[in-house]
Amino acid sequence: MNRRPLVIAAATVGVVATAAFALPNLPPNPLTDSINDQVFKEKSKHFATAADAPTRDGKAFALPSWVPKDATDIRIRVHSTGEARLIRFTLGATPLDGPQCAAGTPNDQGGRKLSAKWWPHGTRSEERPECRDFYQYQVAVRGKRVYAWTDGTPSPGAKTQDGSPAAPHARSRG
Structure with missing residues (x-):
């Protein structure tokens, strides 16, 4: 019996399985950035300061x-x-002030659609709505570290570029 096809198939499965586990945990580089963008449809950036x-x-x-x-x-x-x-x-020295959702009742966003290695577990109970921008964010503060996420839901009272009220975000059910 010729075992060569089985060895090749096993090696291929091993390489694919290793890549599936290793690639998301590698530091950002052109290869992982390309895979994240093309396969997972996600992009990441790091900035040293807000001015950057x-x-x-x-x-x-x-x-x-x-x-x-x-x-x-x-x-x-x-x-x-x-x-x-x-x-x-x-x-920095400027504290994060309180939530600003005066234009209406914030929508329940359900939960984060993205994840990242730098995002801590268990922030859900600490999150509060933040609605000053076009998109409604859920914000959690832990010491000096701030974590915020949005699924693209417009803030209550948000306006589109032409000045009309923003339509509610159509959430995909997955």
Whole structure:
């Protein structure tokens, strides 16, 4: 019996299984970034300071307006096929003020659609809504570290670029 096809098949399965476990845990580099973008439809960036992040609307990695200007060690992960995003940053001298959701009742976003190695477990009970930007975020503060996420749900009272009220976010059921 010729065992060569079995050996090749076993080696292929081994390489694919190793890659599936190892690639998500490798540090960012062109290969892992490409795989995350093409396969998982996710992109990540790290900025040393808020000034290093892109400015305002239309940019995938632009910070929400409520992030203090002296924030540092900023990590952002975005879903490239939608508006879901995770943000982590360290507070500087400027404290993060209280939530601003005066325009209406915040929507229940259900839960995060993205994950990252730098996101801690068990933040759900600490999260509070933050609605000052176009998108409603859920924010948890642990000491000087701030964790925020959105699934792309517009903030209550948010307006589109033409000034009309934003339509509620259509959540996909997966």
